[in-house]
Amino acid sequence: MKPNFSLRLRVFNLNCWGIPYLSKHRADRVKRLGDFLNRESFDLALLEEVWSEQDFQYLRQKLLPTYPAAHYFRSGIIGSGLCVFSKHPIQEFTQHVFTLNGYPYMIHHGDWFCGKAVGLLVLRLGGLVLNAYVTHLHAEYNRQKDIYLAHRVAQAWELAQFIHHTSKKADVVLLCGDLNLHPKDLGCRLLKEWTGLQDAYLETRDFKGPEEGCTMVPQNCYVNRQELEQFPLGIRIDYVLYKAVSGLYISCKTLRTTTGHEPHSGSPLSDHEALMATLCVRHSPPQHNPSPTHGPAERSPLISVLREAWTELDQGMAQGRWWATIAGYVIGLGLLLLALLCALAARGEIMEVAVLLWTPSVGLVLAAGAFYLFHVQEAKGLCRARAELQHVLGRAREAQDLGPESQPAGLLGQQEGDRAEEQ
């Protein structure tokens, strides 16, 4: 790699709102999205909510000349909805499905059936290894009383851990997607603090798009107005995040967002706005290292966000266990009722009532059994994330206590420093 090396990367991200039979003008929007992507010829186009594999196959065919590489991330029952189109060959790909993703009995919300996940692509561009991640976290249906908060925090943690553990040898890390998190939400801060990813909207000096970088705006005719009731300007829940390892410097030259309509035809491509970022990777000057290592001054936000997330997961865990206990009692009562009905039927008393009640009782026991098992699993999943968080928190505190001179030996996130010191 030459010292005056510089790499320009044009990235597109959109939550496509592609729910078969439910999303308005889906076929037309997918067609226009294909035309737009072909015209703009990005390096990478990362899409979410492409729920129909037919839509992906249609786009794949349409985009083949401009984006020869593509991948659709399959998971769950419906799918993850994630896919990617790349101008450059994809070296490797894999995915991680989030352990917790809502509740199967919340059928009207549907997230549980999707198998929400994070997809990873490894690309080689100009001699650099680029790890590109695309993701979509659990939706937020009620911000005031968010029953999915613990799940979304756990997903943000799993996402951060997946990126942390799979990107150790990458030169550049890119994460695009619909996080369903506002910029100051716990999950978003946790993700940024633990991975060191930077927010294109906050970093760029050249942004064009809706005020405050919103990606769901009231100007968009497809947007659910109720969701934006408390946010007259809109909300920012879709992100382009990035980082480069030490020795490289990454910056966002420009960030463009659609403003409720597609730039060419005027109609929106989705109920979300598309993000279009131009990133530039080059060698960092030796005296300046903007790569996000946690110095002594910056460690305390990590500790505080870890602590906050720990509390949230702990509460979620208690809640999960509480539901499991309630379900346990219901199972007990249901079994008692069944025994009683059997006894009544055996003695020939109120036979018809016994027969009629038998079925709902069996149903009750089975449903409560499934409910019990699900919440036991939920509590285990949250406990697992909490244990990982607690461990990182302990190590971050140790590193802080040891003082600045011991910082490089602190978190393994700073392996670079570790290795250099010990060799």
Add this chain to the structure above:
Amino acid sequence: MKPNFSLRLRVFNLNCWGIPYLSKHRADRVKRLGDFLNRESFDLALLEEVWSEQDFQYLRQKLLPTYPAAHYFRSGIIGSGLCVFSKHPIQEFTQHVFTLNGYPYMIHHGDWFCGKAVGLLVLRLGGLVLNAYVTHLHAEYNRQKDIYLAHRVAQAWELAQFIHHTSKKADVVLLCGDLNLHPKDLGCRLLKEWTGLQDAYLETRDFKGPEEGCTMVPQNCYVNRQELEQFPLGIRIDYVLYKAVSGLYISCKTLRTTTGHEPHSGSPLSDHEALMATLCVRHSPPQHNPSPTHGPAERSPLISVLREAWTELDQGMAQGRWWATIAGYVIGLGLLLLALLCALAARGEIMEVAVLLWTPSVGLVLAAGAFYLFHVQEAKGLCRARAELQHVLGRAREAQDLGPESQPAGLLGQQEGDRAEEQ
């Protein structure tokens, strides 16, 4: 790191057979295991089938002076059964739960309820980064007609991918566990070929234990004789696998296996045999690089095993889709029956029969619905693994076609070579 650097690592692995209420003499065996581990003072003890968290907590307390670091990997409803005790501080840990893990309706086999997984520990030993993995794959209940074969192959692939993507910056990689795979089984070959891991039993010159390194032997009083009917010497399904990256050389100095009884008391610690390996890591001589890169000569086994796995996953996928279709028909029939019963009841005809048949019909539709959803998810999971495999296969073939001079630019598994060439 000094040039004459050498690191000695003593590792213990055991499938503990710790099923509460079902496994014989569990409390006594766990106690004896604790005593044994304390006496032997290994660097790392990796355990499977510790299904009861109480057993883990008991061991944690007992082993605290010798193994100050420990972790229990929670997942699924019952748990992964995996845990680890370490003499050295654990820098980081995380886990990956396998997407496919048997069938929920095979309650008597129980694997689905466990949430089988792979656990990862990152340790720093003598300036080296050691990634230690512990895992337990789906059990094999009938070798002649193995309905879980596709799931186990998919698990082996996910395991290999998880190791591949998370160990790129590790100096030493260690995998211990009960793979439920014989050495020549497809999953075992796939794992070894894609990760480049070496088998301690095959590599060591100093092995002491049952013939052919078996880890389930008929001498063990707890072993299920039926499982070994076709294998009079026993079977080898527990492994210590390892690799070091280029520049380092790892070898297995000694490998010891219990022989149906614990060395001190004479009673077995489990129905499996324990593996005890002494590994040695040192700088490799410059002219010799035994790290398992796939040279031109070695690439063809990778291609052939990938092809074989592709076929197996493809068959599993077809099977999954077939079951989903059958379930679809049953749902249709059930709904027809329900409509008929409603019509009969509405007309007042054979009222009692209609009421009696209503419940089993609803049950049938619900059960078939759940069965349908499960097999749709299964087919998606297998399709995902097949797509990843197919991509790697395509790239391996490309690299082979390009010939030896283009080899280093081939698979990204050889990033080392790539980077050196391009910089």
